[in-house]
Amino acid sequence: MRLLFISTLFLISCNTNKIVPENSLQKPKNIILLIGDGMGLAQITAGLYSNNNFLNIERFQIIGLHKNYSFDNLVTDSAAGATAFSCGVKTYNGAIGVDSDTISLKTILEEASEQGLKTGLVASSSITHATPASFAAHNKSRSNYEEISIDMVDSGTDIMIGGGKNYFNKRTIDNRDLYAELKSSGYTISDYSIQDFQNVDFNNIGDKFVYLTADGEPTSFDKGRKYLVPASERAIEFLNTKSKGKGFFMMIEGSQIDWAGHDNDFEFMISEMKEFDQVVKVALDYAEKDGNTLVIMTADHETGGLSINTGSELDSLVAKFTTTSHTAVMIPVFAYGPGAESFSGIYENTAIYSKMRKALRLDIEKN
Numbered sequence: 001m002r003l004l005f006i007s008t009l010f011l012i013s014c015n016t017n018k019i020v021p022e023n024s025l026q027k028p029k030n031i032i033l034l035i036g037d038g039m040g041l042a043q044i045t046a047g048l049y050s051n052n053n054f055l056n057i058e059r060f061q062i063i064g065l066h067k068n069y070s071f072d073n074l075v076t077d078s079a080a081g082a083t084a085f086s087c088g089v090k091t092y093n094g095a096i097g098v099d100s101d102t103i104s105l106k107t108i109l110e111e112a113s114e115q116g117l118k119t120g121l122v123a124s125s126s127i128t129h130a131t132p133a134s135f136a137a138h139n140k141s142r143s144n145y146e147e148i149s150i151d152m153v154d155s156g157t158d159i160m161i162g163g164g165k166n167y168f169n170k171r172t173i174d175n176r177d178l179y180a181e182l183k184s185s186g187y188t189i190s191d192y193s194i195q196d197f198q199n200v201d202f203n204n205i206g207d208k209f210v211y212l213t214a215d216g217e218p219t220s221f222d223k224g225r226k227y228l229v230p231a232s233e234r235a236i237e238f239l240n241t242k243s244k245g246k247g248f249f250m251m252i253e254g255s256q257i258d259w260a261g262h263d264n265d266f267e268f269m270i271s272e273m274k275e276f277d278q279v280v281k282v283a284l285d286y287a288e289k290d291g292n293t294l295v296i297m298t299a300d301h302e303t304g305g306l307s308i309n310t311g312s313e314l315d316s317l318v319a320k321f322t323t324t325s326h327t328a329v330m331i332p333v334f335a336y337g338p339g340a341e342s343f344s345g346i347y348e349n350t351a352i353y354s355k356m357r358k359a360l361r362l363d364i365e366k367n
């Protein structure tokens with residue numbers, strides 16, 4: 001009896017502690033999901049101290065943590081990690097938009113598109129790489145880039161920006177020229193030059209755009225890849241123009257924070273972090289002005305087991321990587337804008353899918 005009393009009290013106090021009831025959450029029109037691949041708290045901290053103790057990330061209002069283990073491994077990879085965000089399931093490492101039985105699942109981007117929202121994917125990797133692919137493709141293996149590129153074309157994603165042009169027009173599994181197919185299905189295509197892309201008048205072109213930034217994987221920021229920030233800004237502008245107030249869903253990935261972690265290259269990691277923070281600035285500036293945009297920033301997992309050690313000073317960090325692989329530490333989630341409140345707390349990575357879906361009312365439209 002006493003136990004029952006205590007547990008009843010506990011339930012009451014849990015309820016009264018709930019800061020925002022789910023049904024009173026504000027609903028955004030647009031979602032911008034920012035994924036810093038391999039970006040754990042130590043990467044953010046190192047980026048912050050290496051940038052005069054300020055990052056735009058500090059402008060987010062709500063912070064949570066997600067548990068990122070996959071279906072078959074406590075340490076996830078980017079494919080299973082992104083599929084958790086895009087489809088809301090824990091799947092095996094290497095899976096692109098499919099469940100643990102390799103069955104295709106509808107992604108949040110595909111659902112948003114069906115409901116009349118415009119959609120976009122921007123990455124500093126190839127557009128067929130695990131993270132962007134998991135939002136628009138379905139494949140049992142992340143390494144089937146040429147098969148994935150067919151799905152990317154078929155997905156009808158309104159704007160796609162990233163490398164990997166060769167997977168579209170220099171193919172080995174068939175003779176298709178997906179580059180030409182994109183054109184004939186109404187895409188405006190811009191390649192290589194960010195200047196070209198910046199000069200396009202969106203009012204004078206169709207509703208679909210592809211900007212392929214490199215034949216294979218784009219180079220790193222410190223070796224001259226400069227498109228991620230301006231292309232993100234233009235992609236938001238494109239979706240804002242083309243959605244005509246009906247809303248959009250987009251995912252932007254800072255892909256190479258992860259690659260720097262695998263390389264255990266601290267300077268490489270810092271330059272990618274600083275660039276990604278400028279993407280955060282672009283997204284938050286837009287959201288502030290717009291008032292109807294929910295911005296979420298997170299990572300799929302941490303890479304490199306980075307630690308910041310004794311002897312560090314603000315402008316001179318003593319940092320050490322402990323592995324060249326991913327790690328299983330929980331990952332911070334930052335949110336800004338209408339609906340941001342639901343991202344506080346500790347939850348599974350798959351909950352990010354359901355929270356975004358709820359925010360866009362896709363759960364209501366669907367059922």
Ligand SMILES: [Zn+2]
Binds near residue numbers: 258262303
């Ligand atoms: Zn990785």
